[in-house]
Amino acid sequence: MKKEEKQRFETKAVHAGYDSERHFGSLTPPIYQTSTFTFSSLEQGAKRFAGEEKGYIYSRLSNPTVSILEERIARLEGGEAALAFASGMAAVSAALIGITKMNDHILCSKGVYGCTFGLLQMLKEKYNIDHHFHNMISAEGILSNIRENTTCIFIETPINPTMRVIDLELVTTVAKKKGIKVVVDNTFSTPYLQKPLQMGSDLVIHSATKYIGGHGDVIGGIIVGNGDTIRYLQKTTQKDIGGVISPFDAWLLLRGIKTIAVRMDRHCKNAGKLAEQLKNHPKIKAVYYPGDQDHPDYEIMKRQMKKGGGLLSFEIDGTYEDTVNVVNQLNLIQIAVSLGDAETLIQHPASMTHAVVPKEVRKEMGISNQLLRLSAGLEAPEDIWEDLEQALDSLR
Ligand code: LCS
Secondary structure: OOHHHHOOHHHHHHHOOOOHHHHOOOOOOOOOOOOEOOOOOHHHHHHHHHOOOOOOOEOOOOOHHHHHHHHHHHHHHOOOEEEEEOOHHHHHHHHHHHHOOOOOEEEEEOOOOHHHHHHHHHHHHHHOOEEEEEOOOOHHHHHHHOOOOEEEEEEEOOOOOOOOOOOHHHHHHHHHHHOOEEEEEOOOOHHHHOOHHHHOOOEEEEEOOOOOOOOOOOOOEEEEEOHHHHHHHHHHHHOOOOOEOOHHHHHHHHHHHOOHHHHHHHHHHHHHHHHHHHHOOOOEEEEEOOOOOOOOOHHHHHHHOOOOOOEEEEEEOOOHHHHHHHHHOOOOOEEOOOOOOOOOEEEOOOOOOOOOOOHHHHHHHOOOOOEEEEEOOOOOHHHHHHHHHHHHHOOO
16 A cells, blocks of 8 residues: 555645655646647657557646646545546536436436536437436335436435435445446535445546635536546546636645645534524524434434535525525625535525426425525634524514
């Protein structure tokens, strides 16, 4: 085992994938802001294209700053290799298009991010790649929802925005028996809280826009998996569809990821406190936080996550208009989609992130008009609560 492999998560987050000696001693990774790379001769260029000589060719194929990011995240997730993309959706689409073919079927967790829902609709309409949603709470249930043409199980856990948690070991055990690939969108958990590859999943996806970047200043995506699958995706849906990340954005993610462990500890602590306080407020009908002992999936969360995460959802005990009034009454908490930033953010899934999901399907997934999703930021928890409390109190 290489010395670095033994390093702890926090150390890898700062150092993995980067050797300053190979970059003039620069403490932080340089930004290789170049579209292309020169060859010393035609023969050298030909060898690089043929894969007979290692080296860079063109930044849509790979770039040194991006490679450092990919190696670092692969190491944090415990995967062999990774690919970085221009957005989380570029990563989701590259993975799903890459591992399925026409007439296949995808079994999905009962709830996914709105644009993933949109992508699944498009795959169905254009390529007859069918899908359906299932709660995945028992082996029998999963088995009975697998079809002859099911080639992929796609899971978000915790699910955006309902915060239900899927038992990854249960799903991967069933999938392995059937030879089906399991793809996990690990955006909400981050590799600090949960490592799906170690629980038997085949691919992990991130919207790196969120906790990996952590500062609300970049859009990016990542896929992590075994070397063969990653090389295949690199040569197909990454190279030829081309949703690559820029060197500067990769650098921003490298800067953000260094502090992921300390940030996540604080996000989780703040979210946990807010969940408790919300549960005791008379204007709150329900709170959905996986770290809450009353959460229906608390035991699963304890088995597979280090902590409950930085996100929670809750329902206002009132009408849609009451929900609007609470949100509009907030001062410190910002009304915005996205999550995982230093700023506490609140959004209304039914009219924002999940507006593309038809109303009946939203209802089935548990997304009501009174549901709000909150991404706990890094502010003092007392300040976040005071803002939320004054907004809720305005309803009395
Ligand atoms: N997967 C999950 C679980 C997400 O929450 C998002 C974005 C994506 C993938 C797509 O990543 P992107 O292309 O935006 O980097 N989720 C958002 C959300 O909940 N609010 O705004 C974006």
